[in-house]
Amino acid sequence: MTQENRLFCFGYGYSCDYLGHALQEEQARGGPRWHISGTTRDTDKQEALRARGVAAHIFDYQHPLNNPHAFLKGVTHLLISTPPGDDGDPAFLMHADDILDLTSLQWVGYLSTTGVYGDRDGGWVDENSDVIPNSQRGTRRAKAEAQWMSLCHARGLPVHIFRLAGIYGPGRSALDSIRAGVARRIDKPGHAFSRIHVEDIVQVLRASMERPNPGAVYNVCDDVPAPSHEVIDYACQLLRRPSPPLIPYVTAGLSPMGISFYSDNKRVRNDRIKTELGVTLRYPDYRAGLQGCLEAEAHAVSQIGEAGGGASSGGGNNDWQPFS
Numbered sequence: 001m002t003q004e005n006r007l008f009c010f011g012y013g014y015s016c017d018y019l020g021h022a023l024q025e026e027q028a029r030g031g032p033r034w035h036i037s038g039t040t041r042d043t044d045k046q047e048a049l050r051a052r053g054v055a056a057h058i059f060d061y062q063h064p065l066n067n068p069h070a071f072l073k074g075v076t077h078l079l080i081s082t083p084p085g086d087d088g089d090p091a092f093l094m095h096a097d098d099i100l101d102l103t104s105l106q107w108v109g110y111l112s113t114t115g116v117y118g119d120r121d122g123g124w125v126d127e128n129s130d131v132i133p134n135s136q137r138g139t140r141r142a143k144a145e146a147q148w149m150s151l152c153h154a155r156g157l158p159v160h161i162f163r164l165a166g167i168y169g170p171g172r173s174a175l176d177s178i179r180a181g182v183a184r185r186i187d188k189p190g191h192a193f194s195r196i197h198v199e200d201i202v203q204v205l206r207a208s209m210e211r212p213n214p215g216a217v218y219n220v221c222d223d224v225p226a227p228s229h230e231v232i233d234y235a236c237q238l239l240r241r242p243s244p245p246l247i248p249y250v251t252a253g254l255s256p257m258g259i260s261f262y263s264d265n266k267r268v269r270n271d272r273i274k275t276e277l278g279v280t281l282r283y284p285d286y287r288a289g290l291q292g293c294l295e296a297e298a299h300a301v302s303q304i305g306e307a308g309g310g311a312s313s314g315g316g317n318n319d320w321q322p323f324s
Contacts, residue, residue, distance in 0.1 A: 005034050006104070008075045010091040011082035012038030012049060012056065014172060015111065015164075017322050018198045019079070019205055020054060037071065039082075061085065064094040074104050077209060080148070081111040089144035092151075100155055107212050108148070108159045109205060114194060114219060116142040116163060120266035122190050127163075127217045127272055135260050149215070158214040162204065165221035165268055168289065169198030170296040171322060174235035183236075185229035186262070188249035193228055194221040194268040197283040197292065198322075207277035218273050224285035225267040231286045238290055 007023065009016040016038060023034040039059035040046050049056035057071055059082075065071050078099065080091050087093060089110075099105070115138030117125045133139045145161050152159035168174070177183040204220050229246060236243040249262065273279045283289035 005032055005077060006075045007034060007036050007038075007077045007079065008072060009036075009038030010059065010078075010080045010095075012040050012054065013081055014169070014322060015167060015198055015201050016079060016081055018169070019202050021322070022202050022206065024053070035074075038079075039065070059090075061090050065098075068095055068098040069101075072098055072102060075102055076104050077107045077109075078102075078105060079109045079111070079205070084140040084144040086140065087143075088140070088147045092144065092147045096147075096151060100151065100157065106158065107209050108157055109208065110145065110148045110159060110161050112141045112145050112161055112163045113138060114163045114165050114221065114266070114268050115264060116145065117264075117266055117268070119264045122192065122265050122267065124267045124269055125219075126269040127219055135263060137260075138264075152215050156214075158212055160208050160212070160214065161217040162201075162208075163217065163219050163268075164201065165194035165196045165219075167198055167201065168195060168293070169322070170293050170300075172198075173290060173293045174231050174286075175239060175290060175293055175297075178232065178235050178239055178241060183232050183244055184252070185232045185244045185246045186249055186252050186254070186258075187227075187229055187246045188262055188265075191227055191249075191262060191265050192225040192267055194225045194266075195231075195286055195289070196221050197281075197289040199292070200279075200281050200283055203279050203282065204273050204277060207273070207279050211277060213276070216272075216276070218277070219268050219270050220273060221268045221270050222281060222284050222286070222289070223270065226286055231290070234287055235290055238294055 007020065020036045023036060026032070027034050037055035039057050040049065041058065041060045043058065046056040046058060057065055059065055080089065082090050084090070115135055116131045116133050117129055118132040118134040118138060131142050133142050148159045149161065151157040174183060201220055204218060233243045254262070283292050
């Protein structure tokens with residue numbers, strides 16, 4: 001990377017927000033300079049992003065970037081996390097040619113899902129496993145992956161694929177579902193999910209930016225796949241609340257989305273992010289991750305208190321809170 005970098009995120013959501021903040025913090029500590037921009041579908045969020053120094057632009061299936069050459073000019077790092085449709089990724093469909101024209105581009109990241117592996121009846125998968133999705137979400141992501149990788153192989157675009165497990169973090173974890181009163185403990189024997197804390201997603205992305213390997217695919221997950229009901233139970237322990245009753249899957253009366261959620265059963269290996277990118281996970285399992293979420297919440301409350309109930313001042317952007 002150079003001393004002057006430009007990150008553009010198609011779909012400036014939860015994970016991108018954490019990455020952007022991490023880069024701003026690095027810059028505040030004397031690291032490389034970053035100009036950060038991205039897209040959102042919401043005008044209120046656009047204004048909120050601009051207020052924190054992110055150049056935000058409206059983009060969705062009906063609204064391509066209205067001045068892509070100006071907005072993408074000089075971009076060195078491109079991250080795509082827009083949800084794909086049946087035809088694939090909207091950024092690819094509307095702006096592939098604009099992206100291919102960028103002579104400044106050093107790194108492209110596409111945020112996909114481990115759902116592209118489909119159901120493995122509890123077995124393990126790695127990056128060499130076949131892509132055989134069995135859900136609409138996984139099928140759409142697999143198509144989007146193929147679209148971006150086609151530009152890597154045919155046109156030399158420096159694409160990296162990151163297959164994310166279930167994302168959680170402050171403001172978006174089992175702790176929040178318990179507080180909201182919507183947590184349920186569903187028991188499907190032999191079933192397990194892989195997860196990843198948002199700060200570890202940022203770790204992986206930063207490591208890849210520093211060690212580009214175009215065409216690489218990385219599983220981004222923690223070390224311990226676990227049943228959802230165990231995670232809810234541990235979160236209740238941390239909050240000192242009683243656990244919801246354990247409900248058998250067959251009598252749970254799940255919605256179509258819930259049924260889809262439980263239709264994939266696999267365990268995901270993450271060796272490549274460690275051996276190739278040198279990543280040491282901050283939160284290698286859900287216990288460490290949920291404890292980290294509680295600590296982050298306590299830290300945010302203490303900062304608000306020190307600031308007298310308002311936004312704190314100073315160059316460290318201490319009043320930042322992620323979009324959840």
